[in-house]
Amino acid sequence: xxxxxxxxxxxxxxxxxxxxxxxxxxxxxxxxxxxxxxxxxxxxxxxxxxxxxxxxxxxxxxxxxxxxxxxxxxxxxxxxxxxxxxxxxxxxxxxxxxxxxxxxxxxxxxxxxxxxxxxxxxxxxxxxxxxxxxxxxxxxxxxxxxxxxxxxxxxxxxxxxxxxxxxxxxxxxxxxxxxxxxxxx
Numbered sequence: 001x002x003x004x005x006x007x008x009x010x011x012x013x014x015x016x017x018x019x020x021x022x023x024x025x026x027x028x029x030x031x032x033x034x035x036x037x038x039x040x041x042x043x044x045x046x047x048x049x050x051x052x053x054x055x056x057x058x059x060x061x062x063x064x065x066x067x068x069x070x071x072x073x074x075x076x077x078x079x080x081x082x083x084x085x086x087x088x089x090x091x092x093x094x095x096x097x098x099x100x101x102x103x104x105x106x107x108x109x110x111x112x113x114x115x116x117x118x119x120x121x122x123x124x125x126x127x128x129x130x131x132x133x134x135x136x137x138x139x140x141x142x143x144x145x146x147x148x149x150x151x152x153x154x155x156x157x158x159x160x161x162x163x164x165x166x167x168x169x170x171x172x173x174x175x176x177x178x179x180x181x182x183x184x185x
Contacts, residue, residue: 115165119156122172126153129179142182149178 130149138146152175159168 112163112165115169116160119160119165119168119172122169122176123153123156126172126175126179129176129183133179133182138182145178146182149175149182152178 126149130146130153133146135143135146152171156168156171156175159165159171
């Protein structure tokens with residue numbers, strides 16, 4: 001009987017430990033009220049009678065009325081864009097001869113020959129692999145990849161003519177990779 005009592009007490013403590021604990025929350029606070037609006041400064045209306053109509057003097061500019069500033073608002077001053085000088089129509093505009101584009105070289109001249117050799121080797125491998133592929137037996141996706149590889153070969157050859165060896169090598173590598181996958185199908 002003593003063992004059963006101990007077992008019941010241990011079981012009660014184990015079940016109490018597994019019970020879900022409640023999270024203590026903070027009491028709900030009343031919602032915050034919005035702050036009151038800033039005080040508005042209203043200029044008193046002009047009570048003076050306007051002066052009798054006379055011819056304005058050409059030298060005087062009419063006085064501008066300035067509204068009082070409200071310290072609570074921060075409006076940035078308006079900045080007018082600068083006026084652009086437009087050329088006069090009778091002034092001829094000088095013609096500038098277009099400069100031919102220069103060739104961008106990203107590889108050292110010593111490695112250019114190596115890159116050209118690698119590009120031509122990859123192009124030959126891609127063309128050989130595409131020649132072994134049965135175009136009619138390909139599905140729509142396969143035909144699209146075949147056409148893409150052909151375009152990469154054409155673009156790589158054009159890049160070689162333009163002596164852009166870095167681009168030619170990258171395009172030839174892509175064409176060879178796609179052609180290698182198509183041969184494996």
